Amino acid sequence: MTTTANRLLTSDTLIRSTGPFAILAGLIYAGIQPIHPPDFLASVTAPSWTIFMSLKLAMCLFFIIAITGLYVRQVGRSGWTALAGFVLFGLAWWLQTGFIFAELFILPPLATVAPQFIDSFLGIVNQHPGTMDIGPIVPTYSVLGVLYLLGGILLGIGTLRAGVLPRGPSALLAVAALVTPAAALLPHEFQRYAAIPVGLAFIWLGFALWFPRKASANVAGDLSQAVTG
Template sequence: MTTTAKPPVTADSLIRATGPFAIVAGLIYAGIQPIHPPDFVASVTTTPWAVVISLKLVMCLFFMVGTAGLYVRQMGRAGWLGLAGFVLFTACWWLQTGYVFAELFVLPPLAPVSPEFVDSFLGIVNQHPGPLDIGALGSVYGVLGLFYLAGGILLGVSTVRAGVLPKAPSIMLAVAALLTPAAVLLPHELQRYAAIPVGLAFIWLGFALWLPRKTTAAVPGALRPAATR
């Protein structure tokens, strides 16, 4: 009796598997902005905070996987520009993971005993500096923002130039990252909405990774999707 061997895991199947990660990351990023609890001490011990920040932690991890898939799909054509965008954008979410981890697991138990520290930590993002000196946390968060800005622009521009993935969401990603500094001029509760275009761009690009067009195989330097083999 003969048995049919299962096809081996291929590089293309692994890249396609990153598509749902990018989609979910984009959905969370865009979806939590209207419902995110205020970044103040009174919020960190509430159920909405626990739910939203848990989603943010998943989002950060999924963004790193999805960004890797986007780069590897087109790395033969993205060049050094694409590599720089991949490294910076991934580093942004890697650093962000640490802050979100603290928001989820460190701040809630500290809120009753050291509200000053929690207030100072949240002051990094809510633009209301707290009473305590929290060392390099504020400076590193500023570096994180620069990585987000530069990484998003470079990743979007290199994806447009590579011509492997759809251009419209790639342009959306680059433009949204470029306009992010302008959001500082808005009230904090409105700044979050600047993240929605980036989330939508990742949803679109995630579907392009997961369900690649057959024409992708004709693009030199692109990894051939399984559907064309």
């Protein structure tokens, strides 16, 4: 029994430790949108580009940790909806990590030797398609967008239905992901603001992970019963 209690305590501590990662991911995601450098060739060699891409790379990793914590916190009560959201939304941020890695480490050295490649790469998001064929990068980014959309909606709905974490940020995550496609109708400089509600949702959920309430304790009880048979 003591071993089981210690195991549950350790698990709860690990889950709570994902809370600060969710908060940091949300803060970076929401905070950088109004001040993000323009996604054009001239920005790639600026010092601010390195700073922002470094923050975004860390943010992607924080999101992956946070999403895992969100799912594990409610795994005893969530169904397939939350599981699908966890998988799809996690894959979206995993793919995004690759794009940010390229923007941080690959694009700057190519600024003077392959500007057409950079224009075409950044054209994926800045609504100014380049002239170079960059292969599967474009369709992969489209897949990323679909994963982000479906994953955010399903994770938000699944979390809302599980009732373990607060309903407010769960609903905000689902709604924010749902309206994301509408942002594509806006000029690029305004599209970024669609990310702010998602960032705020993760900040809120991060505090809920870090400082769990009674609902989380009930889940721990369910896990305890499952372990002890």
